Amino acid sequence: MTVPHSPDNWRKSAYSGQDTNCVEVGRIPDGAAVRDTKDRSAGYFTTTGSQWSAFIDAVKSERFG
Structure with a gap:
């Protein structure tokens, strides 16, 4: 996939707190x-x-459990 613009507004879950072992x-x-x-x-x-x-949708329906 070609990305015409750099990603912006990076964020991580509020549940991560100060943890740096997560994704954004x-x-x-x-x-x-x-x-x-x-x-x-x-x-x-x-x-x-x-x-x-x-x-x-898959995460919300717990299909990765």
């Missing part, structure tokens, strides 16, 4: 970018909006 999600046009908080310089991967929605 950033916005891209029509999708999301995900990176590791332990090594932000390693880069990130991207998803389309529909892929991200499917992932969030």
